Amino acid sequence: MPCVGQNKLVYNTQELPSVVNLNVGDKFIIDTLDGPYVVDYKNFIFDIEQTTFSDIFRKHSTDITEIVNKAAEKNFTQKYDDFQREAGEGLVYINSLQTQLSSIVESLSNTYVTLKERYSSIL
Numbered sequence: 001m002p003c004v005g006q007n008k009l010v011y012n013t014q015e016l017p018s019v020v021n022l023n024v025g026d027k028f029i030i031d032t033l034d035g036p037y038v039v040d041y042k043n044f045i046f047d048i049e050q051t052t053f054s055d056i057f058r059k060h061s062t063d064i065t066e067i068v069n070k071a072a073e074k075n076f077t078q079k080y081d082d083f084q085r086e087a088g089e090g091l092v093y094i095n096s097l098q099t100q101l102s103s104i105v106e107s108l109s110n111t112y113v114t115l116k117e118r119y120s121s122i123l
């Protein structure tokens with residue numbers, strides 16, 4: 001299929017020169033049986049199968065998955081342990097407050113009874 005290059009010459013897409021690097025604003029020319037199409041680089045997604053390192057990636061993907069899972073598990077376990085410790089400390093504090101409040105209520109109750117007995121004649 002013909003297309004026009006920067007130098008305004010008409011090329012067959014099979015004769016276009018290759019580039020090594022892609023830059024912002026570059027576009028791909030896709031030559032299909034229906035004719036040539038332009039694809040903006042920002043809308044282009046490479047599948048792992050379309051790379052030259054797919055075999056190497058597949059070999060190491062199991063290792064990568066195991067490492068990620070172990071890291072996630074360790075992080076979760078650590079956070080769970082921290083949560084349990086902090087929750088335990090919180091419960092101890094709440095129990096301590098409850099004991100103190102019970103003591104205060106008992107003391108106030110005793111004071112009320114004492115005051116009532118002493119000053120019942122005034123009331």
